Structure formats: structure tokens, C-alpha cells
Amino acid sequence: MMSLDTSVRYMRGVGEARGKLLEKMGIETLRDLIMDFPRAYEDRRQIKTISSLVFGESACVLATVAAPPQTSHIRRGLDVTKVNVVDDKARLSITFFNQDYVKNALVPGNDYVFFGRVEGRIGAPAMTNPVFEKAENSGVLTKCIFPVYRLTSGISQGMMNRLMRQGLRECEGNYPEQLPERVRAEYELAQTRFSYENIHFPKSFEDLEVARKRLVFEELFVLSCSLKILREKRVEKNGVGIPVPELTEFTDLLPFELTEAQKQAIDDVLKDMSGEKPMSRLIQGDVGSGKTMVAAAACWAVWKAGHQSAFMVPTEILARQHYESMKQLFQPLGIRTVLLTGSLGIKARREALRQLEEGTADIAIGTHALISEGVSFRDLALIVADEQHRFGVQQRAALTDKGTGPHVLVMSATPIPRTLALIVYGDLDVSIIDQLPPGREKVDTFLVGENMRQRVYNFIRKLVEQGRQVFIVCPAVEENEDGSEDLKSVKKYAESLSKDVFPDLKVALVHGRMKSKDKNAVMSDFADGNTNILVATTVIEVGVDVPNAALMVVENADRFGLSQLHQLRGRVGRGKFKSYCILFEGAGGAAARERLSALCRTNDGFKVAEEDLRIRGPGDFFGSRQSGLPDMHIAGFASDMDILVKAQEAAKKTMEMDPELQMEENRNLKNSVNRLIDKNRGTFN
């Protein structure tokens, strides 16, 4: 018997070369193999008669080989084998390309089950390269629910199928057990044996569902436990306790009342920071919900206690904007703010660094320049990371290293369903701002086709005549190699807009490839109202505040994700003017139209996010590899929400009972947790 940790190379029929291919697929051990679950299933259970075959459909037929197969050599590298098979009433012609072995495998007069796509014409059905097996041995490739595995070139479905059967046999029923028996029983989950056998080779779809449920639960349970363990490790570092101050001094600075949701979030933050354990909190709120004020309150409390804060944002423009507004806000109290970005002159940079090091500056606002070499703080007690989904986990970690166990506050405007937030940020506490400041009007959103272009231009002109400003966003995939093409077309587009369509208006262009200095100049010009129309790539996606902008036009909207479009839409409707968002549907067709129409129906970022998540899955949702989550074998974060809730509850209970997983009943779990953490060092922070 092989152990679960034995290399797949030692399996019959694998060896060096195939072993390498499997390794490429992440399958190194027997355990990896049997945990590589099918990505789909084909129902091949029903046997049809030849005369009832439907063209275009895949089906199984039971038939007798009528005459010896005939192979002809067409040209070098192409042999064709033809064979006719029959049942009681009809004949089926079968063609195989380059499969000489069928000549001997199909014996005239014997019965076989064939599975393939039905082709040919009426009265003369045909199949090409069907799979087949002897009637008396059928049930492996045909007459079954057939598992479909992900493959790599050189590994076929048939081979995977054989390997998997062999793999399960090698285990002799000792499949990986990760759940403590107590949990398995409490949640009424299937045994491993049943689960592994039925996830690969289900006898019925009902059995498959029972098996799947257990394995999904198990995977999410192990993940939740791992995240909890990681988190416990982190909090060993002591932070600086910040006494909870009387909030009125802060609120007196504000020209408005805080919303209840803001107050609640500030409360959470102040409470967290008052302890020695460093805060790890995520503030989640839709665009425009006023997250900045929560961060400002935190920085203020830290200042009152005599320490420094760092406020990290993803773009230079945003850094400037936050810097200006914080400086203004805090001036009456004498709080000293500095700006630190990449485009700062040498002298200004040196001065900022000196102040941070000496402690003569209280709050540093900046881009990732804040975490660059040579930046040191005298007494950093709080780090705020705005729009956190744009920062890699490493960057967050690098900033944490600048202080001794500083409190960390991350803010995200990508609203994600709460359960998902809990698992993605399983290491963070979460506050949700689910309320917009009063008086915000909904942004009316329209999805239009090319035929509406002239009317859209007329509408732009009308708004500009009323004194408003307009964003026009074009998709430019700046990080792509072919980004230059996109860039060219954006430039051309802006040029023609300015020359041919609005020669009398001020049209400016901003894109990601511009020097920061130029970018900032164009953005400030727009923010100051000197430009009527700003053509932009998605660099404006995050955070910029231009209250006079009342229209967001998006070209080729089909090339954006829903959440991203929602962010873009959030750039307007921030002032007192009725605002609009117009999406040109692009070339995406009906599917894109259906997807985009979700935005017209709702202004609620959480609803948009759910839809987005449902359609695209978590990988794309967060951007490549930024989710901080390992790849899942079987669980889907969108579709398995209810199981996720239960798995998290079970993980919480288990970890409360046995925080270090030292109890005998949790031994398997502990091994799995260690394995998961080990395998995903780079993914988790």
C-alpha cells in the first residue's frame, strides 16, 4: 500500500515523464491526486438505440461490430480506421483518426458500448473517435456518470480516469481525514470513504451532492482554522494602547454630522486601539460612504495619545487629495501632516523624512513611497491602508514592519458579501458602513448602444453648458503587453473628441503611462474646474473627489468588471448635482448586456458585488492573486455560502476548545492546517 505522501511517480503507468506533467498540474503525491476533484461530470448513464440518436448530442449506444474495421493510410501522419456497428434496427458509421489499435480491439460479432457526439446525416448517423468498452465490462468510460478532470497536454481524460481509480485503490479506503469526528457527526457529513468514492465516480447525482457537501465543508473548515491560527500568531506582538478619547473634539471639526454607521465604525476602531493587542480591522463601505472620516478619527486619536500615524493610498492623486483635506481639517488642532509620494522633489522628500524620524510630523500621507527604504518613523502607532484591495499583502506587511506592532486599519470600497469578507479577511475584524451620508441621490445609469452616440454627445454638451463636468473612461489595459495599442486608441479617441466633436470645449486626457507630475497636473486642473471633459483610463477609479462632476461615460463597458464599473460610477454624484452614468455596451453582445444591466437596476455596491462574484468567481473578483486566499480544490466562494457559514462556525468552536490544536481528536486537522499554511506561504501574509 502506498502512503498518501508517496510520489505519484511510483504509481503503475506513471514514471518520470508523466510524473513531471502531473507535477506541473500540482499533483505530486497520492494525496494530491485523489484530492484533484473533477471539474465537471458527464451523464453517460443512458443507453440509446441507434435510431433514436439525436444529431449534435453526445450519447451512449450498445451495438455489435458488423465487419472488421478497415484502416487506410491517407498520408504521412494520418491513418483513418472505419467501422460499422449495428443494433436491432439501424447502423452507425464510426471513424477513428490515428487510433490503429481499434483494428484489433473491435472484434466483429462482439458487443460494445460507444460514447460520442452524434454526427452524419438523417438516416446515416456517425461518430468520430468515440470512447468505447466491451459491453460486459462497461461502466467505466460509458454507462456511468463520467468525471471530467482538468488536464495538461500529454495527460488525457482516459489516463486521469485510470490513475484516479488506481489511486483510490492504493489508499485502500484510508482517505485523507481532516475533520474531527465530533464535527463530522454534528454537521451530519458523509464519511471520507463515501465522499472520495462518490466525488470521483458517483453512482448517482444525489450521492455526488452528499459527497461534495462534505468535501466543501472540510475544505472551508480547514481554511478557516488555518486563518485563525495565522491570526493568533500575529497578535503576539504588543501594540501601543491608545486611550479612548471624547469624540466631540473631533466631530466639532467637521462641517457635517457623522452617519450612524460612521460612528459605529469609529467606535469599533477606538475600542480596538485601546487594547495592547494591535488592531487589525477592515472598514468596508460603498464608494462615498465616508470611510476617510473613520480613518481621520483614528489618526486624530493616535495624535492625542502622542503617537504617529501613516495613511497609505494607492495613487499619487489620491494621496494629494487626502493630504489637502486632512491638513485643512486638522489645522485648528495644530496636527502636523506631511505628504510623501514618489514624485516629491529631493529636498521636500528629505524634509518629510526628517520630520517623520524626529517626530515633528504627526501624520504621514502617501503612496507606497511610505514603505520604501529609508523611511523611518519615530513612533508609528497606526497604519491606515486605503482601498486595500489594490495593495499586495506584502506591501501591507512591509508597512507593519515600520512600527512595533502598530494598529492596522484597512479600508476597502469593493463591497463584498459579508461571509466572503470574513473569510478573505479572516485575519481581520470587519466593520461595515452600510449607509451613505444623507442627501445622496442615486446615480441614474443607462446602458446604450452605438446608435445612441450622438445623443450622448448632445447630453454631455447640455451638462457642460449647465456648468457641470464629465468623465469619459476608456478601457486601457496598462499592465498588458498590448497596452500600447489600447493607449494609442485612447489618445486618438481623445484627440478626435476634442477636435471634431467638442472643438469649443476643454477636453483633457489622463492615462496610466503618463509621468506622475503630468498626471497630477491634468487631474488638479479638472478638480479645479478648468477642464470640461476628462478622458481617462481607469487611473481615476479610486478615490478622487470632484463634486462638480455629474456624468460618467464608460466606453466599451463590457471590458470592465461590474464592481469596477460601480467604483467608476462612484466618481460622480459626490456633490449636490443630479448625476448620471452612461455605459456604452461595446462588442460584448447579449451576454455582456445582460451582465451590465445589473448596474442599471441597482446603486447598491453590495448587490453589484454579489452579482459580480456570482459571474466571475473570486479569483477575478479580487484581481490576480491578491485575494490572500489559496486556490480551492472544490469549494466555490460564491456558490457555497451556506456551507461556508457552517464551516466557519465549526472552526470557531473547534479553535475555542483547542486553540493550538493539541488534542488527539484534532491531530489530522492540525496536519492539514500545517500543510495548507506551508503550501501557501506566499499567499497568506
Ligand code: ADP
Ligand atoms: P469613501 O468612503 O468613498 O472613501 P469619502 O470618505 O471620500 O468616501 O467621502 C465622500 C464624501 O462624503 C466626501 O466629500 C466627504 O467629505 C463626505 N462625507 C463624509 N461623511 C459625511 C457625512 N457624514 N455627511 C456628509 N458628508 C460626508
Ligand code: MG
Ligand atoms: Mg475613499
